[in-house]
Amino acid sequence: MSTDNLSKLKTYTAEELLATRFRPREPVIEPWLRTEETAVIWAPSGVGKTLLCLSLALAVAGGGTVADWTAPKARKVLYIDGEMNQQDIRDRIEMLVSSGAVELPDPKIALRNLEIIARQAQEVGTEFFDITEEETQNGILKRARAGDVELIILDNFTTLSDSLEDENASSEFKRVQDFFLQMKRAGIATILVHHANKGGKGMRGSTALETTFEVILGLQRPKVVAPGEACFHTNFTKFRGKGDHRLESRKWTLGDKGWEVSDSEPDNPEEDPVYIALKTLDFVNQNEIAEKLGINKGTVSRRLSKLKEQGVLKDREVDEAFQSAKKLRDEKLYADVDEEF
16 A cells, blocks of 8 residues: 555544544344344255355345344345256245244245356356455445445355455455455445355365454254254354343254244363363353353353253363362452552
8 A cells, every 4th residue: 555545544533533423333133143244154064054145135035034143124136146056046036934943023025135147157257256356345235225225145255256266364354354344334235155165164264364353153064964954053153242141052953834943952061162162261150151151140050050961061060160260360360469569
């Protein structure tokens, strides 16, 4: 950047910042996505991430509900798909609406507000979106502004980043990060759909991409699932807002009557977020764990009881962990006071 351009950057004092009245960030999908925020949903192939994202697109477009995730008002949605056949998209939307997987006050409003751009619908040889390129970024932003779009869903990262040479190079993601930052400044919420890495425990590519998003939602495949069935465990690993029990790890299954959601337990009990939090010795009671994980105290208590039943925790281990955490916190507090004097 030239010196002249640097000198044009806006500045403000802390006093001016405190006096500024910002437009409120409204919920787009309660309880986890607001206007001006970005999210990534990652999963292994075949678990149902596109079905979930189409469900979310319809819910937002119609001011509807998916399970207990709610869109408070109808908004214009732009869905960009990089690989699916146009007829498959049509069939999935039809199924989601007719089965009641998405509860909509008026389905016609949702269908009217949801705009879809699919690679497979274009003429042979037509260039498609590549979100690593400035021309695509500007084009999507221009289209969104012209159509009053408030949510963009990009499905999926691999098929919409043709010129990305190395997914594991943090420098390669700089261009992608710039795009999502532009969307935030424009007040447009975005969801990027991405694939899991080879181990299936995180999303593919450089960890540099993670810093861009307010929300990271992983969909993990259960050990037992019927062939062709959309089924996964939800796992929010990053969330900057104020959460509630709807952000807990749960099992989602798409059946004849829509999405069925039930309490989810990790295949390995020691991967339970409550167990991990307890073992850090950072929390002195169940309330603190609940607040940190964005769940209620009753859920923490239930999970701890289950871990005891499974033999993962001994009867006194929970109390001992909280006592140790309190002792460590007190020791740190006293150490900090001694340093001041």
